[in-house]
Amino acid sequence: QLYRRLSEVLGLNDETMVLSVFIGKIITNLKYWGRCEPITSKTLQLLNDLSIGYPCVRKLVKLSAVQFMLNNHTSEHFSFLGIHNQSNLTDRR
Numbered sequence: 001q002l003y004r005r006l007s008e009v010l011g012l013n014d015e016t017m018v019l020s021v022f023i024g025k026i027i028t029n030l031k032y033w034g035r036c037e038p039i040t041s042k043t044l045q046l047l048n049d050l051s052i053g054y055p056c057v058r059k060l061v062k063l064s065a066v067q068f069m070l071n072n073h074t075s076e077h078f079s080f081l082g083i084h085n086q087s088n089l090t091d092r093r
Contacts, residue, residue: 031079034078035080
């Protein structure tokens with residue numbers, strides 16, 4: 001239903017285009033809202049949800065935006081990765 005509605009509203013005609021929109025928003029959130037824990041947490045949960053399942057992962061990994069994230073996963077590009085506090089290390093994975 002979500003894909004159908006996005007197709008109607010945004011003119012996206014396939015699943016890869018819809019995934020590109022989601023990944024673009026995820027990257028924007030992580031780059032510019034990295035110090036806002038609620039947004040970062042929900043964004044990472046969305047990324048996790050999208051990456052569950054073999055067929056979806058195969059489509060995601062082909063996207064240039066996902067390749068950017070995989071190749072540039074540093075605090076230079078994603079500020080939340082550079083936040084150092086006394087939180088539990090498992091929270092930062």
